[in-house]
Amino acid sequence: MKRQAALSLPRQPKDPFYGFFQEETATHVPTKDLLQFNNARRWLKSIGWHSRNDYYLYQQALESKSGPEVVLNDQRFIMLSSYDYLGLIGHPAIENAAIEAVQRFGTGTGGVRLLTGTNELHRELEANIADFKGTEAAITFTSGYMANIAAITGLMNSQGLIFLDEYIHRSIIDACELAKTPYKKYRHNDTEDLERLLREAPPNRRKLIITEGIFSMDGDRCPLPEIVRLKNLYEAFLLVDEAHAFGYVGPSGRGTDEYFGIDPEEVDIWTGSLSKTIPSNGGFIAGKQQVIYYLQHGAAPFFFSSALCPAAAASINEALNVIRRESERIQHLEQNTNYLLRGLQKLGYNTGQTDSPIIPVIIGEDMNTHRLTRELFAHGIIATAVVFPAVPLRESRLRVCVTAGHRKALMDEILTVFAKLAPDYV
Numbered sequence: 001m002k003r004q005a006a007l008s009l010p011r012q013p014k015d016p017f018y019g020f021f022q023e024e025t026a027t028h029v030p031t032k033d034l035l036q037f038n039n040a041r042r043w044l045k046s047i048g049w050h051s052r053n054d055y056y057l058y059q060q061a062l063e064s065k066s067g068p069e070v071v072l073n074d075q076r077f078i079m080l081s082s083y084d085y086l087g088l089i090g091h092p093a094i095e096n097a098a099i100e101a102v103q104r105f106g107t108g109t110g111g112v113r114l115l116t117g118t119n120e121l122h123r124e125l126e127a128n129i130a131d132f133k134g135t136e137a138a139i140t141f142t143s144g145y146m147a148n149i150a151a152i153t154g155l156m157n158s159q160g161l162i163f164l165d166e167y168i169h170r171s172i173i174d175a176c177e178l179a180k181t182p183y184k185k186y187r188h189n190d191t192e193d194l195e196r197l198l199r200e201a202p203p204n205r206r207k208l209i210i211t212e213g214i215f216s217m218d219g220d221r222c223p224l225p226e227i228v229r230l231k232n233l234y235e236a237f238l239l240v241d242e243a244h245a246f247g248y249v250g251p252s253g254r255g256t257d258e259y260f261g262i263d264p265e266e267v268d269i270w271t272g273s274l275s276k277t278i279p280s281n282g283g284f285i286a287g288k289q290q291v292i293y294y295l296q297h298g299a300a301p302f303f304f305s306s307a308l309c310p311a312a313a314a315s316i317n318e319a320l321n322v323i324r325r326e327s328e329r330i331q332h333l334e335q336n337t338n339y340l341l342r343g344l345q346k347l348g349y350n351t352g353q354t355d356s357p358i359i360p361v362i363i364g365e366d367m368n369t370h371r372l373t374r375e376l377f378a379h380g381i382i383a384t385a386v387v388f389p390a391v392p393l394r395e396s397r398l399r400v401c402v403t404a405g406h407r408k409a410l411m412d413e414i415l416t417v418f419a420k421l422a423p424d425y426v
């Protein structure tokens, strides 16, 4: 395997493949090979092309903590695509909680939650999440992806019918497939289309509507009050994925229900990630006590997959306490969001319908988006490109995420670079 040659230009990306794709033959798949199928061939070709042409900017291995500024190739970069919305990565109280947890409980739990993997930290954490979210109870998993798999496979089967917003996250689609529950998609945030589907649904089916609080690729929010009204009218259940909303949406960060002034119990199941605003790893389901006790025995990821490690459980727990103590971070995030969003809009960039710190900078064609990402990188800014199939064709974009940690001087630096590049992209 060839290693990457030393590059002389400033701010070159690292080659995460150590030169593997520098020869075009690396993308050829022999007949009868394990990778002899369309999807694999397509991916290898695409990775190889981007890698050889210096456009592969994914998987850049940082040499520092993530945060508003990071180190890569011994150089300083501004991070503009982190989900650390409240700037909590590196918070001393959260780090200390993790260190103390390792010293008391070790690095692993030695088991799955149902059997021997539960310790006092998990108990405390689940009570804390339920209290924060305003539900009767909560249950945790090792990721938000797992929480969605657990919720949907645990609660639905082939007799049900699921209604999905067309922009719903991949973990939910995978969960529906795994649960063998048929699903129909309604147009993004279009409650008239959702109502049409609900009206046409066979009356004897258990119906579940699934949406996201804040949509991960567009940064807009779901019209929760209207969706709650429809779920009640058509006797459906409702699951809201708060992966990108939990911790900073609403005055105290409770989420989409707090933003709209809705009782959290109006939603049957809340799911979320603990690796975005909450600077750790993990996922949760929050809802009624009876549902949670059932899921401890009816959701496979609780008894066929390992428990959250002690460092993660303790850091999540402390992060929730920090958000309660330092709620001014939520206001800083809002101010920063307005500043950067208005700045980009003034320069003429298309930022879609965002209503949150996720600011899509919609460019359109994949190649232009990759080029802009590369130019920003050369100027010391990391902003990831999101292309088809993660977003619709010809809606490729940068997914810019602003955090409470971006100081004004940093945002001005960002806007100066975007202004310089604007003539080619707006």
Ligand SMILES: Cc1ncc(COP(=O)(O)O)c(C=O)c1O
Binding pocket: 143, 144, 145, 146, 148, 169, 171, 212, 216, 241, 243, 244, 272, 273, 274, 275, 282, 283
């Ligand atoms: C809407 C949504 N749900 C679930 C997940 C999965 O969360 P996790 O990264 O904790 O697995 C993500 C991840 O980006 C997401 O955007």
